[in-house]
Amino acid sequence: MAMTNAKETRRALDQLFDILDLPGGGGPVRLAIAMPRAALVRLPGFPQVALPDSGRVATGRGLDEAGSRASALGEAAELVSCSAWGNETLVTARAGDIGPAAVPPEMLNGFSDSQLASRASWNDRNRDFDWRPPPFDPAAEIDWLEVEDAHGGPPAYVPADFAFIGRKAAGDKRAVASGDSNGCACGASAESARLAATLELIERDAAARWWYGRRQRPVLDLAILDDTSGLVSWLDARRRRTWLFDITTDLGVPVAAAASSERDGSDVALGFAAKPDIREAALAALTEMVQTELPLAAARKLGADAADWTQWRQTVTMAWPPLDPVGAPRAGGPLRLPGIPPSLDALVDACARAGVRLWFADMTRDALGVPAFRALSAELCHIKPRLARKRLLGPDRHDLGPVVSAPETQIPLNV
Structure with missing residues (x-):
């Protein structure tokens, strides 16, 4: 239990x-x-x-x-x-046999037609980062997992390959997706696990829209944070420089991006977080940024042998859009931005207002007895370069400039 x-x-x-x-x-x-x-x-x-x-x-x-x-x-x-x-309870069927309740893999994967057309060359270079499956054959029988509609509608069915981490290995020709941890969370209760899973989806959506759309966003002053822990003082005193960006989307849920670099703008580390309050989001993003600095430091020592970081370290600096903070207004002093009530219902309502569908898969295991859920959406963007989402380059009133409509040329996020 x-x-x-x-x-x-x-x-x-x-x-x-x-x-x-x-x-x-x-x-x-x-x-x-x-x-x-x-x-x-x-x-x-x-x-x-x-x-x-x-x-x-x-x-x-x-x-x-x-x-x-x-x-x-x-x-x-x-x-x-x-x-x-x-040992999961699954349904083996064709998508047509399930009918409108089936959410096909291409809808969840979010790859564009051009991404699938170039999948062979991409997979040769990025097999372990974001393997692209072959185009889905709707006449094929696959395994489906029943999921709950967060908006109160009838259950839906999603591909088991998408829902479960490691169900199919990268390169498996039978796979219709490669499951990852995007939108997964545990909690002390089912409600808190669903809340955390939804916040992660919203965080990843905001990060993808900001990064792949190269959206210029306001820079936040670290002074918005309570420095009881000493984190802000430590960040200010060390050699690396630190920035905070407000990357909140049309959903209205506060999302922050934190970035740090060497004095010359090189060796950038990023962190992201979505919380009901922008200050909570900023603090969580900063701690994730510091966590990301650990493998980055190892990559510096390894040099060319750090394959996962080579392109990032050679290309991304604080002058690389959307990181360049020049011209972005800085909010000084204590800041209180409108957020949402810290409840699952508020998040679900925010998604509904934006036309975002949301489902929950109960991933709780008897062996652990801890509530675990995966939140899924066919509209929210993935933090990896999945370029078919309409939201990816969609307008947003929070943007300070035009969206750059060339996401395929952006360096994939390394977080």
Whole structure:
């Protein structure tokens, strides 16, 4: 049975995962990783893709040790819950047999026709980053997962390959999608897990629209934050420079992007977050940015051997749109921007007003007993370069300049 409060959830997860504190960069942000214990790994069907050997490591962050450890446990529970165990209740059918309730893979994947046409050359270079499946054959029988309509409509069915992490490996010719963690979350309750999953989808949508549309956005002053933790003072004092951008979209849910670089604008690290309040979003984005600086520092030492970072480090600087803050107004002093009530209903209503469909898949596993959900949308943009979404280059009143209509030429986000 799923846990009903945060303390019960923490006690349950402490029995299932080992936590390792990571060395930080000398500031107040603490980092930790959580790895499944042997007893959990030995369970029938435990997903091998949830092990560090697969390249997936559950990393948490916080402004103290307790916070980073709790975050790491949550990430670990999310990864294990949302990976394919092989015992899921699925429906095998053609899309036409299911009818209008079927959400076809191309609608969720979000690849444009030109992206699919160039999939062979892309996959040769980016197989492990964002593998593109072959075009979907609607006459083929595939496995589908029933999902809940967040707006109260009838259930829908989504491809199991999209819903579950690691269900099909990159390069599998039978795969219609490659499941990732986009829109996945755990929580102390089903409500809080759905809320966190939806916020992540909204965050990723905002990040994609900002980055691939090269949208100029307001720069926020770090002074909007309470510096009780000492984070702002530490960021101001260190050699690297830091910026905050308000990348809130038409949904009205506050989303912040944090960026740091060396003094000359090189070696850019990014972080993103969506929260009911812009200050909460800014703080979470900053801590994610600091977390991203860890692999970036390793890439600097590896040089050309750090393949995942080579193009990013050679190309992206703080002069690279949309990072160039020149001309963007800076909000000085304490700032209070309108947000939304911190409730799931408010998020769902915000999506409905924007014509955004939203579904929830219950990913809770008996082995963990912690509520886990995946939020899915056929309209919200993916943080990876999936260029078919109409929203990607759509107008937004928050933009300070025109959208650049060439997303295919933008460097993929590295976060």
